[in-house]
Amino acid sequence: MPPRKNQPSASPAPAVSMADLARELGVSMTTISRALSDHHSIGAATKQRVLKLAKKLNYQPNHLAAALRKGQSRLLGVVVPYIEGKFFPSVIQGIEQAASKAGFSVIVCQSHEDVQLERRNVETLLNARVAGVLVSLARNTREFQHFDKVRSRGIPLVFFDRIPPGELVNSVVLNDYQGALQATSHLLEQGCRRVAHLAGPQHLNIYQQRRQGYLDALAAHGLSAPEELVIYSDMAVEDGAQAMRQLLALPTPPDGVFGAGDSGILGALQVLKRQGIRVPQDVALAGFSNEGFTAITEPQLTSVDQRCEEMGAATVRLFLELATAPDAPFAQRQVVLQPELFVRASSLHQTLERV
C-alpha cells in the first residue's frame, strides 16, 4: 500500500465566482456584474435569471477582488490605545453597529499607548486598503506624520476622543469642558465650598478641558481655585489615593473633590473611608467616565457619562459623510457630544444627611 501524502479526501471546496454564473447562464460576466450591482443597463428578465441562479448556487462576492479593482475595501480600520475597561469597548460597540449597518466591517488595532505601535497599526491598515481610519491617539503621541499618509491617499481620517491638539482634523469628541463644568457646579450647589480637582496629564486635551471646566465652574460661583487644590497625576487608582492623602494634609482640606477620571476618585474614596472621613457628608466626590464600578462602591459615585456608543456611531457617520462628499479632504468637521451627569450618593449632601 503506497503511502499517501497528499490525500484529496477533503475537497478544497471552490467558492462560486461570477465566471461560474456566466458560464452556467451562457451570458457574459459583464451581465452578471451588472445584475448583481443593480446597474441600470440591464434587462429585467436577465437580471432575475441571474439573481435566481446566484441564490441557487449560493454565490458570495469576493470582496478582495472588488477591493483590489476599486483600490479600497469595505473595511474600516480602528486604532485605539487599548480595549480594556469600559470606554473603548463601548465606543467600538457603537462603531461596529453603525458600520455594519452601512455594510462595513471593522478591524480593531491596539496601540497599547505606544506611538511606535500606533504607527505600525496605521501602516497595517493602509496595507489592508481600508476605506477609512478611525483613531483615538496613544497617550504619548506628540507628532502626527504617520497620519499624513492616510490623508494623502485620500482615505477619510477621523479622530475620536483623543485628538491631536490644535490640529485641523475631523474629530468627534465629548464636550469634556461642559461635563466638568456640570460636575463641579453640582458639587458647589450641594454645598461644597472648597472643591479640589484631581487633574490628568495636561498634554491630553481632554484633561485640559476638564480642568478648565472645573476652574470656570468655580469662577462662576465667585470662587477661585488655590494652587494646592489641583493635583496632577495619571489618574490611576493609586494616584488618586496619593492625591487624596496630600489634600487631607492641607491646613484646610477640601470638602469636595472632582476627579478627571473615575479611577482616581475611587482611590480617593478608599483613602477617605480608611481614615473614617464620611462621604459625602465630610467630603463629596464626583468623577468622570461613569465606569461600571461607580454603581458598586459605597457610596455609589457621581460621574460624568461619556456617551460612548453614541461617540462610536457619530464617528462612523462622519466617516460616511467624508467618504461620499467630493470635497472630503478639505472640509474638516468637528462633532461635539454633550455629556450627561449621573448623580449618585457620593455627592448628595442633603439626601444622605437625612439617613
Next chain:
Amino acid sequence: MPPRKNQPSASPAPAVSMADLARELGVSMTTISRALSDHHSIGAATKQRVLKLAKKLNYQPNHLAAALRKGQSRLLGVVVPYIEGKFFPSVIQGIEQAASKAGFSVIVCQSHEDVQLERRNVETLLNARVAGVLVSLARNTREFQHFDKVRSRGIPLVFFDRIPPGELVNSVVLNDYQGALQATSHLLEQGCRRVAHLAGPQHLNIYQQRRQGYLDALAAHGLSAPEELVIYSDMAVEDGAQAMRQLLALPTPPDGVFGAGDSGILGALQVLKRQGIRVPQDVALAGFSNEGFTAITEPQLTSVDQRCEEMGAATVRLFLELATAPDAPFAQRQVVLQPELFVRASSLHQTLERV
C-alpha cells in the same frame, strides 16, 4: 495664508507598487517579488539593491492583491456574543496580541447573542477571505450548519469558551469544573460547614461544570448538598440578591456561598451587608470570573480567574497549528486551560477574624 501641502484630491498619491520598483531598477517583477519574499533563487547583490530601493521609496505591499492571488488573506475573523464586560475584551486582547505577533490582523464581529447575526457574521468573514475563524457561540445557537461552509472551504475553525455541545470541534475552554472545585474546597478549608451555590442556567455547559465542581468538592469533604442550598438563576446582580435573601430565610442559613458568577455574588454581598451580616466571619463568599469589581468591593471578593488573555492566545496558537498542519480538517484538537483562584478577603476566615 499658509501654503497648503495636503491636497489629497489634487494628488491622490498612488501607493508605490512592485512594478514601480521593477521599472526603476530595470529588472523584472519576478525579481522584485523574490527579493521581497526572501526567496532562495535570488542573487545577494540584486536582493540588496531591491530592498534598498524599497525602503527608499517606502514601498508597502498590497495585501489585497496577495490575498486575491493566494486565495486568502492575513486576516483572522473573530465572532463573539458581545464585547462589553471584562471577559470578551480580555480574550480579544489575547487574540490580538498573539495574532499580530504572527503577522495577522483581526476582524471582530458581534453576534449580539443572535444566531441570525452569527450566521451573517460568518458569511461576511468568508467573503473577506479570512485565514481563520474563531468563534464563541451565541447563547441561543443550537444548530451549526453555518460553520460547515467554513470547514468545507478548508479554513481553520476554532471555538473558544462557548463551544458546540457534544460536537467534535477544535476548541479552547476553561476547566470550569476545576475552578468550581478549587473555590468550593477553599471555602470548606476556611472552616465553612454549610456552603450554598448560586447556579447559572444549566443548558450552558459552563454552568453545569461549575455546579458539578461544587457538588464534588462537598462530596470530597464528606458533605452532601441539601437541595435548598442550590439556587438557580441568570446570575445578574439582582438574581444574586434575591437568592441570598432566600438562603437567609432558611432555618439553617449557609455560612459560605460559592457563586457561578461574580455579579450574583456581588448581589449577595450587598444583601448581607445591608442586613448587618459580617463577611467573611458570618458568611464567606467566592465567585467566578474575577471581574474588575472584585477588587473594589468591601471586603474584596475571592474569585476564580478565567485566564482570558491566555485563552485568546491559545485560540490563536491552535489556529496557527491548523493552518500549517496538512491534515487540518481531520484532527480536532481540544485545549483545556486551568483556572486560577484569586483568594481575597471575602473568604479568609482566620485572617480577618484577627483584625
Next chain:
DNA sequence: TTGTACGCGTTATCAG
C-alpha cells in the same frame, strides 16, 4: 441591452 478586453498588484509556473 449586451459582450470584449483590459487592468488592479501579486504570486506561481515554466523557460531560458
Next chain:
DNA sequence: CTGATAACGCGTACAA
C-alpha cells in the same frame, strides 16, 4: 539565478 506570462475575481471603458 532571472524573466516572461498567466492567473486570482471583479469592474468598467469601449465597441457592438
